[in-house]
Amino acid sequence: MALQATSLLPSAFSLHKEGNSCANLKDNSFFGVALSCNMKSKFTPAAGNKELTRKLAIVPIRAQTAATTPAITQSTSGQKKTLRKGNVIITGASSGLGLATAKAIGESGDWHVIMACRDFLKAEKAAKSAGIPKESYTVMHLDLASLESVRQFVDTFRRSGRPLDALVCNAAVYLPTAKEPTFTADGFELSVGTNHLGHFLLSRLLLDDLKQSDHPQKRLIIVGSITGNTNTLAGNVPPKANLGDLRGLVGGLNSLNCSPMIDGGEFDGAKAYKDSKVCNMLTMQEFHRRFHEETGITFASLYPGCIAETGLFRNHIPLFRALFPPFQKYITKGYVSEAEAGKRLAQVVRDPSLSKSGVYWSWNSTSSSFENQLSKEASDTEKARKLWEVSEKLVGLA
Numbered sequence: 001m002a003l004q005a006t007s008l009l010p011s012a013f014s015l016h017k018e019g020n021s022c023a024n025l026k027d028n029s030f031f032g033v034a035l036s037c038n039m040k041s042k043f044t045p046a047a048g049n050k051e052l053t054r055k056l057a058i059v060p061i062r063a064q065t066a067a068t069t070p071a072i073t074q075s076t077s078g079q080k081k082t083l084r085k086g087n088v089i090i091t092g093a094s095s096g097l098g099l100a101t102a103k104a105i106g107e108s109g110d111w112h113v114i115m116a117c118r119d120f121l122k123a124e125k126a127a128k129s130a131g132i133p134k135e136s137y138t139v140m141h142l143d144l145a146s147l148e149s150v151r152q153f154v155d156t157f158r159r160s161g162r163p164l165d166a167l168v169c170n171a172a173v174y175l176p177t178a179k180e181p182t183f184t185a186d187g188f189e190l191s192v193g194t195n196h197l198g199h200f201l202l203s204r205l206l207l208d209d210l211k212q213s214d215h216p217q218k219r220l221i222i223v224g225s226i227t228g229n230t231n232t233l234a235g236n237v238p239p240k241a242n243l244g245d246l247r248g249l250v251g252g253l254n255s256l257n258c259s260p261m262i263d264g265g266e267f268d269g270a271k272a273y274k275d276s277k278v279c280n281m282l283t284m285q286e287f288h289r290r291f292h293e294e295t296g297i298t299f300a301s302l303y304p305g306c307i308a309e310t311g312l313f314r315n316h317i318p319l320f321r322a323l324f325p326p327f328q329k330y331i332t333k334g335y336v337s338e339a340e341a342g343k344r345l346a347q348v349v350r351d352p353s354l355s356k357s358g359v360y361w362s363w364n365s366t367s368s369s370f371e372n373q374l375s376k377e378a379s380d381t382e383k384a385r386k387l388w389e390v391s392e393k394l395v396g397l398a
């Protein structure tokens, strides 16, 4: 018999109330434990350009023919009719949530999925074994841990001639057991560099493509998480997300003359991941404020549920990987399968009823979506503006 999460709540773990208390309940979250990190840093580029060039050389990029048919037309009855398939780019579609979403969307027949992945062969194999129809997807190389690769991906995508109707920023790395930071090709701490800065550049560059789409559902979706939201119990499991005054980010997160952490503190891989999720959720809202009215694009984020068996936990200790799924299934009840989570994200991409912009979606236990409340930090407009401006400088847009 499963235990109720609330019955396990020790009184010492108090929840700092922020935002909407109703949302806290819906999130089904729980208590936390402390850990600390006191680690030295070392510069070890994660994705050298040589490696990238090698990969690109051996990888046949399947650029398919341009789809120039208009997306919608007005029929004689006055009803809008969709004429062509939508095109969606999903980053990190080679496993977990990204793959499950590619499958859910690819199987619908109305969309073509561009699987933007760092490992071309892995992505091809994954798509095949997931049974995604061949004509519904294209794999294109993208390594978010290299800004040059992001720019090359955008060029390759544009050369394919496909219009862009939706972009899903899904890929992420989580390095909970790392004692020292590792870095992207451009010298940013790997988790924030990949999960936030790589996606920031990608979505900024592809905004123009989305603007040009004539599809009825133009969307930019960035995957967030409960663990970045300190208005939930899950977000209170230490180490907690906290961007501080962004002094580490301003310094470039490189460990040379500044901290590898956004808030300027000591390296902590679990915190860096949670911080990166806060950045993802802040970025979505800043996009919404700056561009929704002008472009009609829907900007949204989501917490799809705890998908406890994905590759995200590949670097965690074996004991954690063994206990985490039953813990989430039977104790917190926050567990969701990859397939179900994929359907949820697919809904955010194409369901007409989820077209509201600026929303952070979550699902309750009966799998109905609702607009959730972000934590105080994850909805701080001033921080979002500053994060945007600092990130622009770091990725070479300003």
Ligand code: LMG
Pocket (backbone or CB within 6 Å): 008, 033, 035, 176, 177, 237, 238, 239, 270, 317, 319, 320, 323, 324, 326, 327, 331
């Ligand atoms: C840190 O570890 C990592 O070190 C860091 O690198 C980073 O990953 C960070 O937030 C991310 O986590 C934290 C984690 C790792 O440690 C703990 O969670 C320690 C918990 C200590 C216990 C606290 C309170 C105990 C209260 C008990 C109430 C329980 C009642 C139990 C009833 C059980 C019935 C079956 O820890 C681990 O990876 C493994 C240790 C897990 C112990 C957790 C105990 C919780 C009770 C649930 C039991 C079942 C499964 C647990 C799965 C845990 C997954 C988090």
Ligand code: NDP
Pocket (backbone or CB within 6 Å): 091, 092, 093, 094, 095, 096, 097, 098, 116, 117, 118, 119, 122, 142, 143, 144, 145, 146, 169, 170, 171, 172, 173, 194, 223, 224, 225, 226, 277, 303, 304, 305, 306, 307, 308, 309, 310, 311, 312, 313
């Ligand atoms: P996975 O590890 O299964 O998927 C992550 C994907 O990101 C993989 O395809 C991985 O590629 C890709 N990736 C990692 N680094 C890069 C890079 N440098 N360039 C391009 N792609 C890269 O984890 P999940 O499916 O769980 O995670 C997907 C999203 O869901 C993440 O944003 C995560 O934060 C979020 N999330 C996950 C939750 C969970 O419980 N699992 C809960 C809440 C949110 P490769 O296959 O080559 O390793």
Ligand code: PMR
Pocket (backbone or CB within 6 Å): 005, 027, 028, 029, 030, 031, 032, 033, 174, 176, 225, 226, 227, 228, 233, 234, 237, 270, 273, 274, 305, 306, 307, 316, 332, 333, 334
């Ligand atoms: Mg958490 C309802 C409670 C709940 C939920 C929904 C999550 C989601 N977690 C909850 C509770 C707890 N977790 C409790 C009580 C503990 C202490 C035992 C706990 C611990 C824990 C650890 C060690 N949880 C974790 C970790 C991880 O390493 C994961 C993480 O923080 O990654 C950043 C994780 C997660 N818990 C979640 C979710 C969704 C994660 C995965 C990562 C993510 O946010 O993407």
